[in-house]
Amino acid sequence: xxxxxxxxxxxxNTNTTISISDKLESITLITLxxxxxxxxxxCTARDLKPMTLHLEEKHSQRLCPICxxxxxxxxxxxxxxxxxxxxxxxxxxxxxxxTAPTAMYP
Ligand SMILES: [Zn+2]
Ligand SMILES: [Zn+2]
Numbered sequence: 001x002x003x004x005x006x007x008x009x010x011x012x013n014t015n016t017t018i019s020i021s022d023k024l025e026s027i028t029l030i031t032l033x034x035x036x037x038x039x040x041x042x043c044t045a046r047d048l049k050p051m052t053l054h055l056e057e058k059h060s061q062r063l064c065p066i067c068x069x070x071x072x073x074x075x076x077x078x079x080x081x082x083x084x085x086x087x088x089x090x091x092x093x094x095x096x097x098x099t100a101p102t103a104m105y106p
Contacts, residue, residue: 036061
């Protein structure tokens with residue numbers, strides 16, 4: 001019994017090591033210079049939140065997470081404008097696909 005238990009433990013350890021190295025590979029750190037003050041911001045390839053926060057805190061600019069467009073948060077009505085802009089990215093109009101057969105039936 002003891003032997004089989006230790007064997008299971010060692011195989012578990014191997015699995016853990018593999019999954020950790022997989023995770024490390026997916027978290028790639030990248031350094032992006034701020035387009036306004038040239039300060040270098042460290043982000044991960046998947047998450048540009050540090051840059052977004054920097055722009056908001058230091059420059060009162062908001063970065064569209066989809067198209068990376070900058071919005072001046074000091075302008076009146078900015079909140080509505082920014083929200084509308086972001087929502088537009090998700091607002092996919094239901095245009096009929098050009099490849100859809102529209103005249104199938106006589
Ligand atoms: Zn900056
Ligand atoms: Zn956008």
